[in-house]
Amino acid sequence: MAEDVKLDEVEKPDKVEGFTDLAHANSKQAQVEPKDVTEVREKESSAPEEFEDEVEGNIKRHLNVVFIGHVDAGKSTTGGQILFLSGQVDDRTIQKYEKEAKDKSRESWYMAYIMDTNEEERVKGKTVEVGRAHFETETTRFTILDAPGHKSYVPNMISGASQADIGVLVISARKGEFETGYERGGQTREHVQLAKTLGVSKLLVVVNKMDDPTVNWSKERYDEIESKMIPFLRSSGYNVKKDVLFLPLSGLMGTNMKTRLDKSVCSWWDGPCLFEALDAIEVPTRDPKGPFRLPIIDKFKDMGTVVMGKIESGSIREGDSMLIMPNKVQVKVLAIFCDDDKVRLAGPGENLRVRVSGIEEEDILSGFVLSSISKPIVAVSEFVAQLQILELLDNAIFTAGYKAVLHVHAVVEECEIVELMQQIDPRTKKTMKKKPLFVKNGAVVLCRIQVNNLICIENFSDFPQLGRFTLRTEGKTVAVGKVTSLLTASDGM
Numbered sequence: 001m002a003e004d005v006k007l008d009e010v011e012k013p014d015k016v017e018g019f020t021d022l023a024h025a026n027s028k029q030a031q032v033e034p035k036d037v038t039e040v041r042e043k044e045s046s047a048p049e050e051f052e053d054e055v056e057g058n059i060k061r062h063l064n065v066v067f068i069g070h071v072d073a074g075k076s077t078t079g080g081q082i083l084f085l086s087g088q089v090d091d092r093t094i095q096k097y098e099k100e101a102k103d104k105s106r107e108s109w110y111m112a113y114i115m116d117t118n119e120e121e122r123v124k125g126k127t128v129e130v131g132r133a134h135f136e137t138e139t140t141r142f143t144i145l146d147a148p149g150h151k152s153y154v155p156n157m158i159s160g161a162s163q164a165d166i167g168v169l170v171i172s173a174r175k176g177e178f179e180t181g182y183e184r185g186g187q188t189r190e191h192v193q194l195a196k197t198l199g200v201s202k203l204l205v206v207v208n209k210m211d212d213p214t215v216n217w218s219k220e221r222y223d224e225i226e227s228k229m230i231p232f233l234r235s236s237g238y239n240v241k242k243d244v245l246f247l248p249l250s251g252l253m254g255t256n257m258k259t260r261l262d263k264s265v266c267s268w269w270d271g272p273c274l275f276e277a278l279d280a281i282e283v284p285t286r287d288p289k290g291p292f293r294l295p296i297i298d299k300f301k302d303m304g305t306v307v308m309g310k311i312e313s314g315s316i317r318e319g320d321s322m323l324i325m326p327n328k329v330q331v332k333v334l335a336i337f338c339d340d341d342k343v344r345l346a347g348p349g350e351n352l353r354v355r356v357s358g359i360e361e362e363d364i365l366s367g368f369v370l371s372s373i374s375k376p377i378v379a380v381s382e383f384v385a386q387l388q389i390l391e392l393l394d395n396a397i398f399t400a401g402y403k404a405v406l407h408v409h410a411v412v413e414e415c416e417i418v419e420l421m422q423q424i425d426p427r428t429k430k431t432m433k434k435k436p437l438f439v440k441n442g443a444v445v446l447c448r449i450q451v452n453n454l455i456c457i458e459n460f461s462d463f464p465q466l467g468r469f470t471l472r473t474e475g476k477t478v479a480v481g482k483v484t485s486l487l488t489a490s491d492g493m
Contacts, residue, residue, distance in 0.1 A: 060136065061283045062349055064310065066145040066164035066200065068191040070181025073170040074208040078251030079133065079146045082274070085258040086135035132351070134339045137279050141339065143351045158194060158407045158470065163297065163310040163351060166281055167200040170251070171229070173207050173221055175214035182228060189232065190477055193390065196237045197480040199465050201284075203244045204277055205229060210266070211250040217266040222248050245277055286348035288315045291375035292322065293466060294352070295409040295456075299364045303355065304334060307370060309410070310351045312465045314372060317345040323371045324359055326379030326454040331358040331370075367411030369456040369466075377466070379454040380486045384421070385469070387481040389443045393473055398445075399438035404478060408469035411455050415471070419448040446484070457483050 067075040083089045133144045145164055161167070171188060172178055181188035195203070207225055215221050226246050234240050248269055249256040255265060257274045272280070292314030296307045307324075316322075320333045335355040336343050346352055354370065371377045389398055396402075399420065406415040423436040424444040431446075439445050460467030460482035467483040 060139065060141045062141045062143070063166060063278070063281065063283060064143045064145060064164045064349065064351060065166055065168055065278065066161045066195070067168050067170060068161065068195055069170035070172070070177075070187040070191075072177065073172045073181060073188075074251040075170045076146055078168075078170055078206065078208060078249070078257075079144050081251050081254045081257060082144065083133055083135055085254055085275075086137070088133065088135050137275055140279055142278065143339070158198065161191075161195050161198040161200055162295075162409050162465070164195075164198075164200050165284055165349065166202040166204070167195045169195075169203050169205045170208050171205060171225060172209045173215045173225060173248070174209045174212045177209070178225055182232075192233060192236050192238075193480070194470060194477060197468055197470055199468060201243060202281055203233070203238060204274070204281075205233075205244060205246045206251075206274065207246065207248045208251050210248045211253055211255060217248070219268045222246075247271055247274065247277060249274055284349070287313060288347040290314045290348070291377075292316060292370070292372035293377060293458075293463065294354070294370040295411075295466065296324075296364060296368045296370060297366055297410045299361050299366075301361045304357055305331075305359055305361045305364070306353050306355045307364060308351075308353050309370070311346060311348045312409075313348055313463060315345060315347045316352070316354065321373060322356070323373050323376050324356075324364060325369045325371050325377050325456045327363065327368070328376075329359045329363070330373065331356040367409065367413075367455065369409075371456075377456045377458065378486050378488065379456050380488055381452075381454050382418070382448065382450045382487040383457065383483050384446065384448055384485040384487065385481045385483050386424070387445050387447055387471070387479045389439055389441055389445070389479050390477060391441050392478050393476065396473070396478075397438050398440070398443075398479075404471040404473045406449070406451060406455075406469055406471060408455070408457055408483075409466055411457070413451045413453060413455055415449050415451045417447050418450045420445055421448060422446040448487070457486065459483055459485065 067079050069075055080089070133146070135142050135144065145161075169188070169192065171181065178188075180186055192203075205226075207222055209215065210217050210222070229246075230240050230244075233244055238244050247256065248261070248266065251257075255261065256269070260273045260276070261269045290313035293312045294307075294309045294316070295312065296309045298308040300306050300308075316333060316336060318333055318336055322331055322333060323329065324331055333354060334357055336346055337353040337355075338346055338350050356370075369377045392398055398417070400417055402417040404415060404417075406413045420436045420439065422445065423432045423434075423439060424430070424446065425432060426442065426444050436443075436445060456466075457469075458466040461484075464482075469481050469483070470477050471479040471481065
């Protein structure tokens with residue numbers, strides 16, 4: 001992605017402003033005295049003002065963190081170690097996983113078993129589904145989203161990243177492994193570009209496996225990786241000084257995770273540990289009074305119909321009436337679950353399970369949106385978007401009639417480029433006079449896109465999370481884009 005064309009250049013200034021000064025992080029955190037989270041959640045209030053207070057500030061702040069990176073970089077192991085160090089997993093469970101991993105002759109995989117729960121993932125050592133877990137520090141509740149690293153499961157990674165506020169990019173320092181992930185075709189590059197496109201505005205880049213015999217906490221190796229990654233992160237649209245923080249660690253051993261590196265282990269590192277760095281990230285500004293939007297990522301039966309997803313806007317309360325779009329079915333909210341706790345209400349940014357009545361589970365698809373009745377989300381089959389072409393397949397021509405798979409929030413739909421409307425100069429950002437017949441790699445183009453079924457999306461300028469998307473062909477991300485206008489039947493379709 002060219003540095004001077006950033007997909008989120010039109011975003012409103014309501015995103016994460018940056019990592020807070022770590023030197024002052026502890027004193028800042030000491031001033032935060034959140035009420036007991038369960039006490040606040042269980043207190044129901046019918047007064048809108050009191051409800052607004054509850055979802056805006058009187059409980060622990062909440063962040064959704066997605067772990068991304070090349071296969072075998074150590075994402076699941078690092079996530080598992082976080083849960084162990086934060087007290088979510090006890091010693092007995094760890095011992096059970098150690099024995100299970102040893103029986104499979106995979107001794108070093110036992111920490112990954114905490115996040116990789118199904119047998120296929122444990123046998124192959126590859127995450128397939130997006131793992132989900134929760135942990136807390138003194139000031140923050142975190143939802144971990146463990147995304148698969150293998151290129152076959154990129155659609156699942158997109159689903160995970162679309163729910164995240166911040167990303168932890170895990171890179172293996174082991175000799176040869178960083179190079180494999182970073183070279184053309186490696187998932188380190190694609191994951192970074194996808195994360196930026198999907199709204200992951202902050203990145204913690206953890207250089208993992210620093211304890212490996214080929215590395216042995218080498219400053220030279222750490223500096224080499226950092227020097228190669230910085231230009232690429234910058235070209236992907238990240239402000240490296242403000243939005244990115246590098247740190248070394250060992251996910252398997254838990255070194256530099258909950259407590260800072262001991263000088264006897266690594267004499268040259270004088271920065272924060274992982275928990276400190278996560279605590280120092282500012283939470284995005286969110287609007288609990290906006291129109292309710294919860295893209296549905298999954299659904300299942302459990303004493304009724306339960307939908308899962310992250311609130312992108314607005315608030316929800318037990319007893320509310322909502323619409324499921326695009327099929328316009330009115331449902332009633334029977335129960336809300338957050339971090340495995342039943343709650344009466346929830347605000348934006350929360351990952352929820354919501355039990356509803358009025359619809360059968362089989363009538364809901366991933367990508368449907370639970371929406372407010374007063375201001376429902378629009379369902380369209382055609383829209384105009386600004387696209388940036390990343391890298392087309394060999395011999396492919398991007399022109400009217402081009403077909404690809406569209407990924408936007410939890411939606412996966414086949415689409416067709418109906419018309420190339422205008423080409424935009426990436427340097428000047430001005431529209432070129434001549435209407436293009438086709439465009440090449442690196443081009444920025446305004447085009448009309450059509451999908452087979454109705455999908456729920458928003459203009460990027462109104463709801464960035466519901467208006468940014470990727471186009472993929474044959475397992476490769478070929479373009480990223482943002483929705484600029486929605487075309488409905490009244491627009492002459």
